[in-house]
Each structure stands twice: as C-alpha cells, then as structure tokens.
Amino acid sequence: MRPQIRQLAGLLVACFLIGSVHAKLNIFACEPEWAALTQELAGGHATVFAATHAGQDPHYVQARPSLIARLRSADLAVCTGAELETGWMPMLQRRARNPKVLAGKPGYFEATQQVTLLEKPAELDRAEGDVHGDGNPHIQVDPRRVLEVAMALSSRLQQLDPGNKPNYEQLLQDFTARWKASIERWQSAAAGLRGKRAVVHHREWIYLLDWLGMQRVGSLEPKPGIPPNMAHLADLKTQQADVIILSPANDKKPSAWLQEQTGTPVVMLPHTVGAVPNSDNLFDLFDEIIRRLSESART
Secondary structure, eight states: OOHHHHHHHHHHHHHHHHHHHHOOEEEEESSHHHHHHHHHHHGGGEEEEESSOTTSOTTSOOOOHHHHHHHHTOSEEEEOOTTTTTTTHHHHHHHHTOGGGSTTSTTEEEGGGGSOOSOOOSSOOGGGSSOOTTOOOOGGGOHHHHHHHHHHHHHHHHHHOGGGHHHHHHHHHHHHHHHHHHHHHHHHHTGGGTTOEEEESSGGGHHHHHHHTOEEEEESSSSTTSOOOHHHHHHHTTSOOSEEEEOTTSOHHHHHHHHHHHOOOEEEOOOSTTSSTTOSSHHHHHHHHHHHHHHHHHO
16 A cells, blocks of 8 residues: 555544544433433533423424434434323334434433332323323422433433543533532422422422422312313312412413412422523522422412
8 A cells, every 4th residue: 555545544544533532422302301401411522402392292292304303313312201202202213213212222211211200000091181101200390300310311321422431420420419419409498398288280290299398289180181170170279278380381270260269379380491581401490490489488
C-alpha cells in the first residue's frame, strides 16, 4: 500500500473512532417528565426528544409520521409503561421498524417496571373505567419513585453507552444528592399536609398523596376516565374534604361546582413538567406542587 493511501486510511479510521466516541445517544421520551429526567442523567451525552407535552393526554396520542421518524432513529425509548401508552406506542414501534426500541430490548425502558405500583386491580374489568391491569401508572408525582427510576435509567444509559459510564455515574451521583436534599426540603414544607383529606379529579394523584401522608376521600370521576355527572357530584358533597385537587388537563367545572357547594378550596397542581408556569424541570415541578398545596391548606 502506498504511503499516501495508508495515511488516508489511517485518517479515516481515526475520524471514525473519534466520531464513535463522541456520538450522542438519541433518546425518545414518551412524556415530559421522563425527558426531563433523562436529560438530568445524560447531560451532554444524549439528545433527548419529548414525544408529548404537558397539554396532551398521554393515553391518547396520534401516531404521527414525525413521531415515527423520531423513534426510527432512537437508541433508547423511555416510557411510563403500565399500559399508559398502549394506544399509540406499539403502533409507533411497528411503523418505525427499529428493533433497538422494541419491548424486551435494551433500547426500551419502562419507568413503572422499576417501582412498586399502587392500585393494582385484583381482576381487570373495563366496565370500571380506565383501569390499568398492572396498577396506577402515574408515578411521576412521587419523588421517591422518581429516584428509583433514575437509578435504573442511569444503569441503562451506561449499558447502551459504556464508553461514557464514568460520566453517567457522576451525573447520577450529582442528581441523587440534589434530589435527596430537595425531598427533605419538600417534606419539611409539606409537614402540615399530613392527614389532610383530598378529593381528586382523576386518580393520578394517589402517589403524591401516599408520599405526603394525605388521604383520598373521593374522586370527581365516578370511575377512572369517566366524566363526572351530577348524581356522583351530589354524593361527594357528603365527604369531609380539606382540598380538591385537579390538573390543568381536567375540566374545571365539576371542581368549581363542588367548591361552591361545600366551600372546600380547589388547587390546580402540575401533573408533569411544563404543565403550569415555573414547572420547567423536575425540581421546579415539585417546588410548585408543594407551594400550591401548602397555600391551599392555609386558606
């Protein structure tokens, strides 16, 4: 081989190796909370795309061509699981034809698989509304479970990108320290909420109530995913509640009616990153949740 050819070949190999070392993981996150968590854990070593935003119901998402294209090029898909995305994610996976992000592969990660779920039904009956057979999937409003997910997700990042393992370990260590300190601060600020009774619009708040030691005494929805009706709302008038909780995605009329009838304060809580102002990351999300809940307890 001529010296010039050998030199050119060496340069090409070097360029390939450099590109491989510095190539970022391409990550498809099903919901804003997992996009935010992944960005915390991956730093500059990944490009993170959020498939949905706070104004969308993650149960019902259109399998648009743009989402198919994003998933086709993904190295990792991070989803909630527990049937939350069952109406659209399997279709995206089929159409994207990317074997890396299929269920059971290292490139597919479900947050609910990493924690213990609440409200798992003894038997599945669709007549009971939007019931998830594996349990309630809305774990993103419990910071303890978020930390469990973070540890498992960091391990998956390290598995997929072993060359950056020390960096992922350091990012996880930094996040864990900041997160645990924040949990202590949030729990201290919310100490007065322990034992408080709440009526929720949708049962997405069970994990938050479990963390804070609050009690759910009723739901505006007669069954999960079933819109409130007047007969059910009239029954709720008899419940002694300290607060009515809803998210920006919920219809405000039922909670307003119940507040008018009972005088119980209504608080709108962000259910995910970006759902309300000042909730642009995971830390801000829980800052805003605790601030709003604590203020409602003082009214």
